[in-house]
Amino acid sequence: MGHFDENLLAAVILLRTHEEMSENDERRHLFGTTRILNSIASFAADGGLRESASWVSLRQHIYISLTSQHPLTINLTNYRHSSVFHVSDDESWANRIIFIFARMLTYVFGEDNKQLSLEQWAELDAEVAAWEVSKPWHFTPLFVESPGVSALKSNRSPWPELYVCNPAQVVGLQHYYFAKIVLAIYDPRLSKLSFGSLRLRRDSESMVRECLRMVVGLAVSNDHVQTAMFQGSHILSACGMYLNNREEQEAAVSFLEQMTRRMGWQTSHIIRGLKEQWQI
Structure with missing residues (x-):
């Protein structure tokens, strides 16, 4: 089941990328990644393909939030347990500032305005x-x-x-x-x-x-x-x-x-x- 889940997430992210490239971005697959990540809490801390895919998905959500000035629709709690906060490679350092920026967007584009x-x-x-x-x-x-x-x-x-x-x-x-x-x-x-x-x-x-x-x-x-x-x-x-x-x-x-x-x-x-x- 875990193997299926990580492939499903990767597939939805690829479909979301294709959706972004189109003239009319209706964000259907963005909602798909949100549902998957928010329902499978361990993705952002699982390591391997699942964790990597979850960070790509977070960047996609950041893009929508930043350009539309709408709240992030993804639960950031899962990301706090990610390995990026415990290792010091370049990808981890990049993801740390990405996480800080995502938290920032939850404040400035909060649902309560x-x-x-x-x-x-x-x-x-x-x-x-x-x-x-x-x-x-x-x-x-x-x-x-x-x-x-x-x-x-x-x-x-x-x-x-x-x-x-x-x-x-x-x-x-x-x-x-x-x-x-x-x-x-x-x-x-x-x-x-x-x-x-x-x-x-x-x-x-x-x-x-x-x-x-x-x-x-x-x-x-x-x-x-x-x-x-x-x-x-x-x-x-x-x-x-x-x-x-x-x-x-x-x-x-x-x-x-x-x-x-x-x-x-x-x-x-x-x-x-x-x-x-x-x-x-």
Whole structure:
């Protein structure tokens, strides 16, 4: 029965991936993985194919929650018993920050629509900071260059260049910047009117743009990592409206168009939405 279950989960995840690639994503297979994972509590802590598949499924749920601003429909309790919190390989470190980010989404997109409290925000901020400080040294990119004329390429790029050793490190770093973006946007101090609130809001928007550039920069610099490319698309769908520089806006559109050409990922609706928000 266990063998059947893990194959069933893997099959549903593959069907869900196919569903995401279509023009009309009705999320039928997302509901399937949710039911399987929430009914078979041990999947996220079983090891092997079942545990690996459960983490892929969690990333799929994160994508839906982030881009739709709806609550996560998956039970995170099962993931707390995963082996990723007891081992120190790159995949485990990446999954730790993915779990922190998933927890963050349960707070900011909760069903009760309550604002994140300052205490909750500070707790999440501390968890993200602790991951960043304690992550292995080799998660640091091998090469970093600010936007501008590239030393490694002949063209000018509006995105920073950040070359990383392996896919798990790329995805882990992207989720770290995802978390920083959400913390900046949902900082409860932004809702309080004061003499310093305008400066705080400007700082928040600047942080969002800086982290968004890092996410897309990681994707572009490591474009052999398809998951990283998808993450770049997700963050542009959710937060691309924060880009206020025309060169960056055009580069974002180019990035999304390239994803459609290379991977078949449908981005035309994202581009239309961004152009409306940018008023171009």
